[in-house]
Amino acid sequence: MQNSTSAFSGREKSFAENEIIVSKTDLNGIITYVNDVFIRVSGFSERQLLGAPHNIIRHPDMPRCVFKLLWETIQRGQEIFAYVLNRSKDGTGYWVFAHVTPSYDLQRRQIGYHSNRRVPYPDALKSVKEIYTSLLAEEKKHSKNREAAEAGHALLLEMLASHQTDYSKFVFGLSRHTRLEASTT
Amino acid sequence: MSVKYQTSGRTSKVSIFWRQLWRTLRPRLRSRTAEVTAICRRVAEGDLEARITGMGTRTNFGKMCQAINQAFDMSDSFVREAAAAMENCSRDRFHRPILLRGLKGAYQQSAVVINTAGLKMKEHNDNIVFVRAQAAENAQSVCRVAAACEELSATTTEISGQTSDAANTARNAVAGMTEITDTLQELTTAVSKIDRVVEVINNVAMQTNLLALNASIEAAHAGEQGKGFAVVASEVKSLATETHKATDEISAEMKHMQATMAQVTELIAKIRTTIEGVHDTTSSIAISIREQVQATTEISNTITEVSNNSEEVSQRISQSNDETDVVDFSKQTETAA
Numbered sequence: 001m002q003n004s005t006s007a008f009s010g011r012e013k014s015f016a017e018n019e020i021i022v023s024k025t026d027l028n029g030i031i032t033y034v035n036d037v038f039i040r041v042s043g044f045s046e047r048q049l050l051g052a053p054h055n056i057i058r059h060p061d062m063p064r065c066v067f068k069l070l071w072e073t074i075q076r077g078q079e080i081f082a083y084v085l086n087r088s089k090d091g092t093g094y095w096v097f098a099h100v101t102p103s104y105d106l107q108r109r110q111i112g113y114h115s116n117r118r119v120p121y122p123d124a125l126k127s128v129k130e131i132y133t134s135l136l137a138e139e140k141k142h143s144k145n146r147e148a149a150e151a152g153h154a155l156l157l158e159m160l161a162s163h164q165t166d167y168s169k170f171v172f173g174l175s176r177h178t179r180l181e182a183s184t185t
Numbered sequence: 186m187s188v189k190y191q192t193s194g195r196t197s198k199v200s201i202f203w204r205q206l207w208r209t210l211r212p213r214l215r216s217r218t219a220e221v222t223a224i225c226r227r228v229a230e231g232d233l234e235a236r237i238t239g240m241g242t243r244t245n246f247g248k249m250c251q252a253i254n255q256a257f258d259m260s261d262s263f264v265r266e267a268a269a270a271m272e273n274c275s276r277d278r279f280h281r282p283i284l285l286r287g288l289k290g291a292y293q294q295s296a297v298v299i300n301t302a303g304l305k306m307k308e309h310n311d312n313i314v315f316v317r318a319q320a321a322e323n324a325q326s327v328c329r330v331a332a333a334c335e336e337l338s339a340t341t342t343e344i345s346g347q348t349s350d351a352a353n354t355a356r357n358a359v360a361g362m363t364e365i366t367d368t369l370q371e372l373t374t375a376v377s378k379i380d381r382v383v384e385v386i387n388n389v390a391m392q393t394n395l396l397a398l399n400a401s402i403e404a405a406h407a408g409e410q411g412k413g414f415a416v417v418a419s420e421v422k423s424l425a426t427e428t429h430k431a432t433d434e435i436s437a438e439m440k441h442m443q444a445t446m447a448q449v450t451e452l453i454a455k456i457r458t459t460i461e462g463v464h465d466t467t468s469s470i471a472i473s474i475r476e477q478v479q480a481t482t483e484i485s486n487t488i489t490e491v492s493n494n495s496e497e498v499s500q501r502i503s504q505s506n507d508e509t510d511v512v513d514f515s516k517q518t519e520t521a522a
């Protein structure tokens with residue numbers, strides 16, 4: 001994996017289309033719950049995952065700006081969808097279409113976050129890999145993590161602006177399977 | 186017997202082992218069962234955050250807990266998806282359906298129903314967007330028509346004033362003509378009076394002539410002494426003849442004049458008829474124009490009303506797109522009775 005010159009070309013595995021990988025975290029992104037699919041696909045045990053920060057499955061090829069956007073969005077109390085490449089315990093990568101949302105208790109106090117991950121749609125993945133490659137290239141120009149994330153973020157916003165769209169519409173537009181018309185049968 | 190005893194002895198040893206194991210495990214199992222029950226109750230109360238953790242994956246108990254969590258995850262996912270999809274719809278954003286992938290059975294079927302409703306909303310919204318644009322355009326057109334109507338109303342009012350002026354002028358002309366006719370009549374009367382005076386003069390001249398004739402006869406009777414008188418009588422006679430000739434001339438001129446005046450009177454009568462015709466026409470034009478003024482005013486008022494209405498329609502339709510008065514699902518909870 002480390003030797004691969006081009007990102008997103010390493011060993012990959014997947015999970016079944018009708019499965020959802022679920023995790024819950026506290027407000028700081030510390031894992032408080034994982035479902036059986038998460039445990040199976042990540043290769044970690046429940047004991048290893050509970051209490052660990054969520055970047056335990058972070059893949060080094062993922063652009064930082066995606067997580068910056070993720071945290072900014074969920075901290076505003078909004079949902080976000082993102083195509084994410086994760087890394088299991090044995091170093092294998094696995095792509096997911098992640099949905100992250102804030103969680104509330106019965107008094108409507110925000111107590112953490114929830115994430116559902118689905119098998120990504122192949123027609124979207126091609127564009128996602130292209131975009132992430134250019135975002136990553138932009139981030140590589142900066143040595144400091146924060147500056148890298150900000151530069152990538154700026155490039156992403158620029159891309160959205162040039163397509164006259166917002167991130168949510170953009171993400172749903174990537175695959176024909178995620179359009180409203182395709183979700184009524 | 187002895188075999189039996191032995192066996193029973195072994196059995197009792199085994200059962201003691203199991204009993205002791207059960208004694209140590211029972212409280213743990215009890216507390217775990219209580220924990221799972223409490224978590225299920227929380228979820229039953231609508232707290233979809235509760236999950237069973239740390240029960241392992243290999244034992245039957247662990248597998249049961251996983252199955253329970255799977256049920257909770259499915260409900261949790263469906264609720265999050267449905268709320269988010271509908272929240273987007275309520276903001277006229279129709280790009281985000283409930284994702285069917287991973288939702289199972291009844292959850293997926295309900296998601297399809299909700300997405301279909303979302304698609305309907307999208308269609309309605311598309312229509313509203315179209316109608317909104319159309320209404321805005323209509324409002325503008327109506328506005329232009331209203332302005333044109335107002336202008337039309339103003340010009341017809343002006344024309345109405347001008348035709349009234351024309352009608353008045355024609356009426357004055359008719360009055361002037363009547364005056365001229367009267368004056369001509371007076372003139373004719375005066376001329377016939379002169380005619381009578383000329384006749385009197387002519388009579389006087391004839392009688393003078395007769396007298397002069399008599400006087401010359403008398404002068405002839407008087408002979409030599411009457412010679413001078415005869416000269417006077419002949420002078421008087423020639424004067425009378427000249428007077429007669431002059432009055433004849435005057436008579437002829439008067440006749441000529443009377444004929445001309447008759448012609449003038451006839452012409453003036455014709456002009457009068459024409460002017461009266463003009464007067465009638467301008468009067469009826471004035472009436473028509475007044476009716477037109479009324480009609481255009483009515484049109485103008487109606488158009489203004491239509492203009493106001495279409496303005497309101499436009500406003501209403503654009504209000505329905507206002508993203509500010511959107512239901513905030515995250516803040517709405519039904520307080521339990």
Ligand SMILES: Cc1cc2nc3c(=O)[nH]c(=O)nc-3n(C[C@H](O)[C@H](O)[C@H](O)COP(=O)(O)O)c2cc1C
Nearest residue numbers: 025029054055057058059067084086100113114115
């Ligand atoms: C509910 C939730 C789920 C997340 N899921 C993932 C995930 O699947 N993969 C991942 O790399 N990061 C995930 N993150 C983001 C991580 O918290 C972290 O920001 C990210 O891995 C980047 O790590 P880094 O800041 O150390 O680079 C998740 C965060 C939350 C709140």
